[in-house]
Amino acid sequence: MSKLSVNNLSCQRGYNLLFENLSFELNSGEVLRISGQNGSGKTSLLKIIAGLNTPEQGSIVFNQTILNSEKYQLETLYLGHYAALSSELSCIENLEYLTNLSTEIIAPNFHNALKEVGLKNYEHELSGNLSAGQKRRIALSLLFISQSKVWLLDEPFTALDSNGVKIIENQIENHCTRGGLCILTTHQDCNIKNLKEISL
């Protein structure tokens, strides 16, 4: 049973206090949707949980491992606003590098991951030649490779068509069934089981 605890988190950007004393707990099998207006601090919160930003105060613990430790970084997968793809590299080369950075899997099945997101036969296509939706799908194909317990997804459905949204929703549900947990931000409606929601 995994548990992510966020305790008394406060975040300030410039002179703006985005949120303060934010606490929540998320157990394995649960999905948390962070909602809020533009600029309310959703991305900042995800970046803090991912270890990219430092909070003004508060702490984050996942199964007794603290933020920024090597084990914590292995247990979390963060997919941000940008697809993290280099246009000079092919889809598979991009995936190879991103997998190398975020996991310790020895021989991941990239072909299967790309097939799952509907990009079969795009393995050797340069990612610079793809559309915004296809780039997003490549980034999200990491969800079919990653073994991290905590998924942090910032606007994962941006630029995806309805079929793409369904594929990702299903994968998030599968992840939760396997004991993982997921925090996501989105302005779109999503049909995911065990969805909790907090508003900033």
Added chain:
Amino acid sequence: MNIFLTTLTRDLKMAFRNPSSFLNPLMFFVISISLFPIAISPDAETLMNIAPGIIWVITMLSVLLSLNSLFHYDYNNGVLEQIVISHHALPLVLLAKTTAHWILSGLPIILLSPLLGIALFLDSKSIYILMLTLCLATPCLSLIGSIGASLVVSIKNSGMLLSLLILPLYIPILIFATSAVSQSQFNLPINGQLYFLGSILIFSLISAPFVSAVALKISME
């Protein structure tokens, strides 16, 4: 160590698929040095005297030109975020990126320098010393430059700021390197200069990746 090689090959692969990114500073290096004999004087003695200074100043400027792209591209497409939150040691990944930068900017300059040395009437011994100083000091330019590039990565159009930050740190290298080449022309001992360049290289190799990692984390906030 695996991540070092993976990052190095990735960066080199990307550069060779978009060659203008590293060829432009090299073209600048070759063209600006070859203009000096036309602009100043074709006289061998005059050119021989100013050659070490010219080659070294243009080397620094061309490395500075290419420094801006060291982290910017990966910052803009989100890869740098993934690098920072990776479980791998950040200094090791940054050292790999800096090594790739040196292979694409410093190494070609070292290989081209004999040709440009001949164009500026340097004798063979001075060309040898010039190459030696370039071998010792161009890695320092990339390593020290990586600190500045990490500090300004989140700032748009930061070329001028980067130059202001980094150029003062390049001055000791410029002084030791040019004086080594100039003194070798008069058969004076140059051990002192080479030792200093060597120690700057060791110091920057040990410290720059760590300083750069801290600077990058601050810039990414």
